[in-house]
Amino acid sequence: MSIIVNHVSYSYNPGTSMETKALKDINLVINDGEFIGLIGHTGSGKSTLVQHLNGLVKPTEGEIYYNGQDIFNSDLTRKELRSKVGLVFQYPEHQLFEADVFSDVCFGPKNLGLSSKETELRAYAALKAVGIEDEYFYQSPFDLSGGQKRRVAIAGVLAMEPEVLVLDEPTAGLDPKGRDEILEMLSDIQKEKNCTIVLVSHSMEDVADYADRIIVMNKGEVAYNDTPSEVFKHYKELEKIGLSAPEVTRALYQLRKEGFDVNTDIINVQEAVETIGKCFGI
Amino acid sequence: MGTLIFLVSLFITKNYIGYIPALIFLAAVVKISKVPFKFIVKGMKAIVFLLSLSVLCNLFLTPGEPLVSFWKLSISREGIKTAVFMAIRLTFLIIGSSIMTLTTTPNQLTDGLEKGLGFMKVIKVPVHEIAMMMSIALRFIPILTEETDKIMKAQMARGADFESGNIIKKIKSLIPLLVPLFISAFRRANDLAMAMEARGYRGGDGRTKMKPLKYHGNDAVAYIILLLYLAVIIALRVLIK
Ligand SMILES: Nc1ncnc2c1ncn2[C@@H]1O[C@H](COP(=O)(O)OP(=O)(O)OP(=O)(O)O)[C@@H](O)[C@H]1O
Ligand SMILES: [Mg+2]
Numbered sequence: 001m002s003i004i005v006n007h008v009s010y011s012y013n014p015g016t017s018m019e020t021k022a023l024k025d026i027n028l029v030i031n032d033g034e035f036i037g038l039i040g041h042t043g044s045g046k047s048t049l050v051q052h053l054n055g056l057v058k059p060t061e062g063e064i065y066y067n068g069q070d071i072f073n074s075d076l077t078r079k080e081l082r083s084k085v086g087l088v089f090q091y092p093e094h095q096l097f098e099a100d101v102f103s104d105v106c107f108g109p110k111n112l113g114l115s116s117k118e119t120e121l122r123a124y125a126a127l128k129a130v131g132i133e134d135e136y137f138y139q140s141p142f143d144l145s146g147g148q149k150r151r152v153a154i155a156g157v158l159a160m161e162p163e164v165l166v167l168d169e170p171t172a173g174l175d176p177k178g179r180d181e182i183l184e185m186l187s188d189i190q191k192e193k194n195c196t197i198v199l200v201s202h203s204m205e206d207v208a209d210y211a212d213r214i215i216v217m218n219k220g221e222v223a224y225n226d227t228p229s230e231v232f233k234h235y236k237e238l239e240k241i242g243l244s245a246p247e248v249t250r251a252l253y254q255l256r257k258e259g260f261d262v263n264t265d266i267i268n269v270q271e272a273v274e275t276i277g278k279c280f281g282i
Numbered sequence: 283m284g285t286l287i288f289l290v291s292l293f294i295t296k297n298y299i300g301y302i303p304a305l306i307f308l309a310a311v312v313k314i315s316k317v318p319f320k321f322i323v324k325g326m327k328a329i330v331f332l333l334s335l336s337v338l339c340n341l342f343l344t345p346g347e348p349l350v351s352f353w354k355l356s357i358s359r360e361g362i363k364t365a366v367f368m369a370i371r372l373t374f375l376i377i378g379s380s381i382m383t384l385t386t387t388p389n390q391l392t393d394g395l396e397k398g399l400g401f402m403k404v405i406k407v408p409v410h411e412i413a414m415m416m417s418i419a420l421r422f423i424p425i426l427t428e429e430t431d432k433i434m435k436a437q438m439a440r441g442a443d444f445e446s447g448n449i450i451k452k453i454k455s456l457i458p459l460l461v462p463l464f465i466s467a468f469r470r471a472n473d474l475a476m477a478m479e480a481r482g483y484r485g486g487d488g489r490t491k492m493k494p495l496k497y498h499g500n501d502a503v504a505y506i507i508l509l510l511y512l513a514v515i516i517a518l519r520v521l522i523k
Contacts, residue, residue, distance in 0.1 A: 056435050079441060087439040095436040097461035107458065111441030142465070156440055 003030040003053060003085070003164065008062035010048055022048040024220040026062070030164070030198065035190055037207030037228075038200045040217030041242035046200045047090060049217070050166050053198070054085040083112050086162030090169045090200075092153030096141040101132065101152050104141050108160040119159075126159035127152070129189055131181075147178040151185075158189070164196040165189070171206055183210060204232070208246045208267045216243070229265035248272040255279060329376055336372060337365045418474070426467065433462050 005028040012020045022045045030036060040046045051057045052064055055071050055078055066084065069076045089095065098104035105123040114122070127137065130151040136144065141152055154170065167186070171179040187210050190197050201207055207214060207228070214231045216224040218241040224231045232238075235245035235253065244250070252264045252272060260279045266272050393413070434444065437458045444455050 051435065054439060056438060079443075082439055082441055089432070089436040089439065092436065094466055095433055095440070095458075095462055097458045107442075108440040111443065160441065 002032055002067065004028070004065040005030075005049075005052070006063045006065065008049075008052060008059040008064060010045075010052070010057065010060050012048075014060060022220055023052075023059075026220075026222055028215065028222065028225070030196060032163075032196055033194060034196050035187070035210055035212050036196075036198045037211035037214045038198055038217065039202060039204060039207065039214060039243060041202060044217040044241075045220040046202075046217055047168055050087060050168055050198065050200055053164070053166055054082050054087045056087070079112065083160050084162055085164045085166060086157040086160055088154050088157045088165070088167040088170060090172060092156075092170075093141075093146065093149035095156075096149060096153060099140060100138045101127070101141050101144070102137045104152060105155045105159050108156050112160060122159045122161060123155070126155040129158060129192075130155045130185060147174055147181070150174070150182070154182075161193075162195065164198065166198040166200075168200045169202070170199070171201065171203075179206070186210070202243070204238075204243060205246045208232075208248075216241075228267055232267070233264075251276070329372070333369060333372055337369050422467075422470070425470070426463070429466055430459070430463060433459055433466075 005026050008023055008026045009021070010023040012018075012022055026049065038046055038050070048057065052059055055064075058072060063073070064071050066076065066081060071081055096104050098107065102120075102123060105126055106119050109119040109122045110116075132148065132151055132155065136148070141149060144152065150170065154167070157165070165186075170182050170186070174182065183206060186197060186199065189195070199207055199211065204214075211228055214224065214226065214228050215222060216231060216238070223237075223241060224234060232245040232249040235249055238245055246267065248267060248269055249264065252262050252266060252275070255262050255276065256264055262275050262279060266275060438444070442455060442458055444452070444459070447455065
């Protein structure tokens, strides 16, 4: 049970003067139950790549397999695929359209052809999972705050109960508190549902605490694909491609350079504070 | 402006003789514009289908004395006449308008429009405002297409289906696309209005331009030629029945 991306390349407007090679020969494996952080500078092809995962875009070259089936060349229907691989777009609140929050969340499961009872049960569970209280259920989605809208939009995909949840920059444009809440919520959902999560972001800090594995994209290619602490070892190279390792990592490496014996693999802020404290005998 | 007149003139013309000045005019414009001929041919390729469809329709559906007939279809003399006529007209139309879009930026276009229609200010037509609206509208077309594409994909990820079903179902399936599209269009319009006001925009009077459109001698010549051309076409139309 996994997604395999096999030699995938993609160009926008192929054959014209405006051709853009957004992806170049991407090879990836996404295993069941993983929490993956997909990181890259603006325009590195992250959004393009995740739109391949549920068949919204067809690769110019290469194939994508979902549980061993080629997603464009097998009995697997698009609808089935999209119910298994849920994709939350960048600024998902722009896709809300119903008169009230609850019916908007029902849109996804209803499209899957579920009974109305099942649809409502799922919508209710999804709204609860993202932390929207009952009192908002029958409000217009347009009257909510930005962070709440985003949660409702995420619930809209969650209600389809996907096995793989892909989120394109779910924290873009939120304040630090809103950001932490969303990330915490995703981590809870993953633990509870045992699903796979792919989180797109351009900030290392976002994913450092939660991701099992980090995939770094640069100009349409995979630059690094490893555990967070391994990837952060390349903090100097990361800066060259417009990214920066978390401050914690940079601080620890600086300390080691100054001759302190610290463990540079630490990512968690709390642990780092303790380590640094020890260095200075606090 | 010139293009507009040219397009209108094509519709005024009712016979082949009328096309001779049009052809001369068009050829001259193509030469002056320095647009590579390849580009124009390429533009034509896109409408070959439309062109052949209109030729076929005219060919078979124009009533008249049949020349050749097989099965239920017949080709009449009048049919051939109108088919050829329409083909020429369409070709001219496309070349004419593609030259305009290839040589003129939207800004120049609206500037020209503002100036060309400037005389209407006397009768209190808000020419500047109309031109401004036009340039904003032109500017928004690519943004809206992009937005449509994005929302469509987002709804498809939620299992929406824009293709199958009967007509009522199809129209219904557009709601999840149109509502967010309108909302975002209004939001953008609102933002733009605020941004313009914040920078002190208040309509046309006393407004200067960063790149003022200056008419030179040859622009005047162009206007004269244009008017002459229009006169010839109208004269031909009136004289030759
Ligand atoms: N609809 C499109 N048409 C043409 N080119 C596009 C389109 N969408 C993206 N591109 C191009 O493809 C490349 C990759 O874009 P993509 O949106 O995947 O980047 P991204 O990593 O998601 O960036 P961001 O962090 O800004 O969201 C860019 O060079 C972009 O200009
Ligand atoms: Mg993106």
